[in-house]
Amino acid sequence: MDELRDEVQKVFRAVFDDDQLVLVDNMTADDVPGWDSLGHLNLVIALEKHFGIRFATAEISSLKEEGQNTGSLLALIKSKTSM
Amino acid sequence: MTSTALYLDLLKKSLTGTLFHQEPDSDALLERFMPDFVRHYIRGSAITMLPLSRMDNLQFCVESVINNGVRGDLIETGVWRGGATVFMRGILKAYNIADRDVWVADSFEGLPKPDREAFPLEAKAHSSPVMTKLLNHFAVGIDDVKKNFAAYGLLDDHVRFLKGWFKDTLPNVPITYLAVMRLDGDFYESTRDALRNLYHRLSPGGYVIIDDYGEKSWTYCRKAVDEFRAEQGIDDPLFQVDSKCFFWRRSTGSPLAEGNRPLA
Numbered sequence: 001m002d003e004l005r006d007e008v009q010k011v012f013r014a015v016f017d018d019d020q021l022v023l024v025d026n027m028t029a030d031d032v033p034g035w036d037s038l039g040h041l042n043l044v045i046a047l048e049k050h051f052g053i054r055f056a057t058a059e060i061s062s063l064k065e066e067g068q069n070t071g072s073l074l075a076l077i078k079s080k081t082s083m
Numbered sequence: 084m085t086s087t088a089l090y091l092d093l094l095k096k097s098l099t100g101t102l103f104h105q106e107p108d109s110d111a112l113l114e115r116f117m118p119d120f121v122r123h124y125i126r127g128s129a130i131t132m133l134p135l136s137r138m139d140n141l142q143f144c145v146e147s148v149i150n151n152g153v154r155g156d157l158i159e160t161g162v163w164r165g166g167a168t169v170f171m172r173g174i175l176k177a178y179n180i181a182d183r184d185v186w187v188a189d190s191f192e193g194l195p196k197p198d199r200e201a202f203p204l205e206a207k208a209h210s211s212p213v214m215t216k217l218l219n220h221f222a223v224g225i226d227d228v229k230k231n232f233a234a235y236g237l238l239d240d241h242v243r244f245l246k247g248w249f250k251d252t253l254p255n256v257p258i259t260y261l262a263v264m265r266l267d268g269d270f271y272e273s274t275r276d277a278l279r280n281l282y283h284r285l286s287p288g289g290y291v292i293i294d295d296y297g298e299k300s301w302t303y304c305r306k307a308v309d310e311f312r313a314e315q316g317i318d319d320p321l322f323q324v325d326s327k328c329f330f331w332r333r334s335t336g337s338p339l340a341e342g343n344r345p346l347a
Contacts (some may be wrong), residue, residue, distance in 0.1 A: 038213050057112045057114050
């Protein structure tokens with residue numbers, strides 16, 4: 001999971017243009033400057049490209065729902081990759 | 084397939100970026116459609132945002148007016164990278180048609196800003212971060228559009244550019260007759276201005292295609308069309324290309340073709 005976290009963190013840093021961003025499980029969109037509707041769209045595109053995966057419609061919308069955080073995102077990506 | 088059909092099929096797939104990639108599902112929910120839309124069109128190499136179903140419809144309309152001798156030029160209002168108009172020119176050239184022009188009408192500066200009080204949904208869409216920062220209001224410069232025509236070997240004297248807002252350019256456009264008018268200006272006023280200034284030039288048997296008639300979440304395009312049809316007493320049936328795009332034929336003949344469904 002650490003390798004996966006590092007890779008997802010790379011994507012976050014690139015999308016939100018923050019080289020110091022550290023990904024922790026309880027982070028939400030409110031904790032990341034720039035994670036608005038545009039940032040979310042860019043994040044989905046970048047994650048799908050980086051990992052060669054495809055999110056379902058419900059998965060994309062659920063990522064910003066109450067109770068969801070980067071831990072949920074990591075688990076979702078893990079379920080779609082071999083990492 | 085004939086060589087003409089093969090060329091037009093290849094041209095369509097090239098312009099839509101579907102030779103090697105699947106096009107986005109325009110009926111998918113926005114959450115899924117938008118990432119695919121950005122990847123395929125905005126950051127991709129497709130020259131048109133029209134899905135293949137709409138390119139097929141455009142081909143049907145142009146071939147119909149050629150085969151039936153319907154007099155007039157072809158126009159698209161709102162062209163983005165120009166792909167649909169490149170295709171129009173390609174069809175004319177493939178059939179050795181030399182007496183019709185293709186008109187390419189656009190601001191080439193992106194979508195106009197809608198009035199916030201009159202058109203709140205459009206104003207919200209126009210000012211959204213995705214529209215302003217990512218889609219750049221769909222602005223593509225006229226030189227880039229000309230380059231796209233040239234890349235396909237289709238930039239010649241039969242391609243006529245109309246640069247500016249439709250309310251300024253269309254009233255005095257030197258077009259006598261139109262055979263196909265494809266309206267893709269997205270918003271209410273763009274659609275209304277195109278209909279008001281062009282429809283009286285459309286020959287009987289010609290076609291009007293409305294790209295966003297079925298789109299309700301961010302535009303009042305449908306309202307502009309419905310109002311115009313009511314004002315003008317137009318009762319030619321509307322036919323559905325897909326969930327968003329509709330068209331009608333200015334005639335009493337039936338344009339019904341395979342895959343086109345009458346509006347319920």
